[in-house]
Amino acid sequence: MHPPQNAAPPPAGNRLPDRLLILSVFIVASCGLAYELIAGALSSYLLGDSVLQFSSIIGCYLFAMGVGSHLSKYVDDRDVLARFIDIELLVGLIGGVSATLLFLLFAWMAAPFRTTLYALVFILGVLVGMEIPLVMRVLHSRQASFSELVSRVLTFDYLGALAVSLLFPLVLAPKLGLSRTGFLFGMANVAVALWTLWYYRHEIPRLRSRLTRGALVMAFLAGGLVVSEKLTHWAERGLFGDEVIFATTTPYQRIAVTRWKDDTRLHINGNLQFSSRDEHRYHEALVHPALQTLPWARSVLVLGGGDGLAVREVLRHAQVERVTLVDLDPAMTDLFTRNEYLSGLNGQALSNLRVTVINADAGQWLETHSEVFDLIIADFPDPSSFGLGKLYSVPMYRLMGKHLSARGVLVVQSTSPWFAPRSFWCIDATLREAGFHTHPYHAHVPSFGEWGFNLATRQPGYTPPTAYSVPTRYLDAETTRLMFQFPPDMQRLPVDPNHLNDQRLVHYFQQDWSNVVR
């Protein structure tokens, strides 16, 4: 940001009103930082790993700004003012639409996302990098004291940055969202362009065309501001099919809740976890066949299942005095405790006084605690990776066995016996290898298809309930009887148990699902 060597001597008496100067610099600086923050926030939101995303975006942006201020010296002295106005319009336009554009891009085309992101950040950085040097040159040619100019410009440059850095996380991002924040700052840039244009209207060539252009960009951004909300929802619908009413990325997973009419769905890492229309089928089947036969059960452990829906079913049984829910992700259990709508789905189960919510890794928790339970419900994600496969292994079931009272029961969600038959029967074989007697069953959950469970006991002899003492929407005597019967096309397959040293289940699961054309 060095002063032009060949600057014309400032014409005496032509002093720019201070307030306009201050405001312009302040706004230009605010916008510059805002675009940088938007790009950083958006990429960490969409790509995860916020430290990496933020620091690489900031690095790219700062570098581009350096390029910009270098380029600014090639602007001819006579054109400085006009160029400044052009650049403001361009920054306003590109910066304004950046967030929405990236969002739409991410929803529909995953591949060029990073390239576009960094290209956009670079272009914006170059343009923003030219702004302040140009402002200085404009002012320098009109004002006497260079040192006073530099100090004043830089003061407001940094003040603007401070204002945005505080406003952005506290007000703008949470209240307006990234898209609308983008449009808002774009409009501010264009406003600077417009009033500079007006103030120097006698010195600017092709004033009329510039004014028209400015007005058009302003109108476009204002329109964007109005519809951006709709646009981003539309983009997320492209991702999930439905409108996203809540989304967050935690250190463990990406959680998204969508809603379409009266159907609320939870997606974790893009996989459907439940649909509010039929989740009662899944959760009734998961809980009641076991708990109905345990009138003496006092304590229940739920592993996974941070949505609280299984806990809701458990709580229907008055004999249960304590329910312990161990789920990895505090964001998940917080969401289903605090969010009014979602905690409505589980009937505020997670705030129930009988329930203790523990955010811990199930494996670690079981290893380091010694409590014993009358019923353990393992409601883990499907064994799609070696990491998740460990949760369905012989040692894991042995470990669970140590936490089970003498007549206690273990229920395991066991993926689909229809789509993934080898996986389902492998879980059954694994439980038997771990010393349990198994009682496999299945239920039809329309949004999932045919789904399977394994009920495991230490002693042989389990008889499915013929009546339920709690209100059920899906289960009755006849449904329950059929659940425990496997028709000829879903018979037990001869498969190996899931030992940790070979993790057969993970191979079965990957093969099973790759055979399913969906």
Place this chain on the structure above:
Amino acid sequence: MERRGFLRASGAAGLGLALPACRPLQGLGIPVRVHQPGLVEGHRLRDGTPLPTPTRELRTGVAILGSGVAGLTAAWRLARDGHDDFLLLDGPEPDGNAAGGRFDSPSGPLLHPCGAHYLPLPSMESRGVRALLFELGVIKAEPFSEHPRFSETALVHAPDERLFFDGAWHEGLLPTEQVNAEEAGQHRRFLAEMADLTRRRGRDGLRLFCVPKALSSVDAEWRQLDALPFRDWLVARGYSAPSLHTWLDYVCRDEYGAGPEHVSAWAGLHYFAGRGGHAANAADGTVLTWPEGLAFLTRGLRARVPTARQQAGHALQVDETREGVRILCQDAAGAFLVHARRAICAMPLHVAARVVPHLRDYGFDPARHLPAQAPWLVANFLLDGFPAEPPDAPLAWDNVIHGSPGLGWVVSTHQWLRAAKPAHTVFTAYRALAGQAPAEARRQLLTLTGDELLELAAVDLKQAYGAFELWRRTRAVHITVRGHGMAIPGCGSLTNPGLTALQAADGRLLFAHADLSGYSVFEEASWWGERAARLAANS
């Protein structure tokens, strides 16, 4: 000690590591701690530093000098058989080459190996090792049967190995699927030949190759292979496939600290044919491992030795007297004498050569009989999270880069039973400095800066993840430098008369160390420790 502190301190202590400090990584501020167990003590002995005057005396029946696998095994056997008149002298590095370490990561303590990290399924003949595994709960039932049942927490979890070959990761370490039919055919022929050798017995009825080595056949026809370099044997047998040679070069460096051109054919084959252990609940060739590596076993052994029988300090000189053995020792508090009826010399032979002035009387002339010893680096990287991996080739326990001078890395949290990847982990990278003569490599090691050591140790991780990703995630590094890491079983090692003499020694001094076998694995150290305990207890 943080890296800068280390460099200052090492300079001050004259450890030899050059001072001109850390260039490339200083800016990243990664704390690097370099540990050179036994270096100061060993070099003082070598340099003939005047011996101190003892101020205390201890008396015991059996003095065990050194607490590596051999010394610990001897102590465990004595304690188990009801003896309590013995003393285990730790030496400069308790647990020796099977020591472990730990990081206190933000998410809790993380254990890691500082040396040995896995144990193959033990052979039928490794009865002592089986008994130990049974006592530690690693073998669940029938420890001496053909197919014992092993604890699943110790059997390495899938995916166990992957190889970076031709720009991508593949399952397993031998790239049979990735090479042309001719090379793949050689791979298969080689493995079949090894499987056959595993079953073969010599004219004396003993297995041709056996761990422990002492129980191998002495059939002269096969012992000839001790005179031939392994590489020459391969060539003579028509094994020419470059991919096979690269793999075997890795195997030999990994097992013996030197390549197939330096290792005898007998040793090369012994690696493949010597074990043949089975498990009831795992495939042949599966290994046992723990987050802290074999420190799990040394910890288990040590826990079975009464603390009153354990003594800090190291031996400076061992003399035999009319009553028994007199050992001049030193610990932090000063010099002391230990009087014992007998002593088990469980220190490495290059140290024994200095500490036992009359070693020649036992038939071992250090000048002629000391095996070459390979220098090793073991580098533990404490990481924030896990570097990104391709979705179709997840991180395995052992990760190796085909043709690299490094030996890959193992993942200390691999055996954890967890729902999610832990927030922090430790990658343990291994490297045998096999590119040059061992003594030359050791001399160079002494001149390296901390950064240069780190460069050597990080070669594989940097290739796999890129420097940016690696240093971005690295919170701290512990490097263990083992200048005399292991004896190299070169040609003539099997018939080395000095080693044969020490193996048979049954005087006031007994010897127990992996060095006696001419190559270094847990089972060999354990074998000699057990033998020495048996003889010592009989007297």
